[in-house]
Amino acid sequence: MAARKAISKKARFEIFKRDGFTCQYCGAHPPKAILHVDHIVPVAEGGGNEDTNLVTSCDHCNLGKGAVSLAAVPQSLSDRAAQVQEREAQLKGYSQAMAAVRDRIERDSWEVAEIFTDHFRKDGIRRDWLASITNFIEKIGDHECIRAMERAVAKRPYSEDQAFRYFCGICWNIVREGE
Numbered sequence: 001m002a003a004r005k006a007i008s009k010k011a012r013f014e015i016f017k018r019d020g021f022t023c024q025y026c027g028a029h030p031p032k033a034i035l036h037v038d039h040i041v042p043v044a045e046g047g048g049n050e051d052t053n054l055v056t057s058c059d060h061c062n063l064g065k066g067a068v069s070l071a072a073v074p075q076s077l078s079d080r081a082a083q084v085q086e087r088e089a090q091l092k093g094y095s096q097a098m099a100a101v102r103d104r105i106e107r108d109s110w111e112v113a114e115i116f117t118d119h120f121r122k123d124g125i126r127r128d129w130l131a132s133i134t135n136f137i138e139k140i141g142d143h144e145c146i147r148a149m150e151r152a153v154a155k156r157p158y159s160e161d162q163a164f165r166y167f168c169g170i171c172w173n174i175v176r177e178g179e
Helices: 009-018 059-065 077-117 127-140 140-153 159-176
Strands: 035-039 053-060
Touching: 009 035, 009 053, 035 059, 053 059, 077 127, 077 140, 077 159, 127 140, 127 159, 140 159
Parallel strands: none
Antiparallel strands: 035 053
16 A cells, blocks of 8 residues: 655645635535545555645545545446436437427417418517417417417407407317317
8 A cells, every 4th residue: 555645735725726726526615615635546546646636625525535546436326327318318308399399389379370460460469469379279279279260350350359359269168178
């Protein structure tokens, strides 16, 4: 077993300064953590006091790591890392799928709104009305909403307010029928 050589206070301070007075394993820093200088390659395995073999570590990480090289990753940690990577991949896939759903619903909402705006020769639609259209598309689908809007503008061709309320009434009836 190699003999441990003491690390001078000046050398410790330089390592702390280099590492920003932050544990390089968990990110802890004073005053919440007591800092140590840790050997990356343990002295027991032949590691020395060179700057390249020293790292700032909080007392919990340093004492928890002990005389184990960072190259020796326990299988449980390796398994956990693989699980985390798998979870991340699944989350990324889920996020992409949900983004595609949101994009489709937004396109469908504008398609229904366009029937309304074309009929009344408007440049846009109220945000709260667009939000209602989106809500109905999520509940009953775009085809039912398109049919409902076409019926509403045909039945109430002169009043925007009445036509939109009629559209909402049709949609709510479809929602109730489906429950």
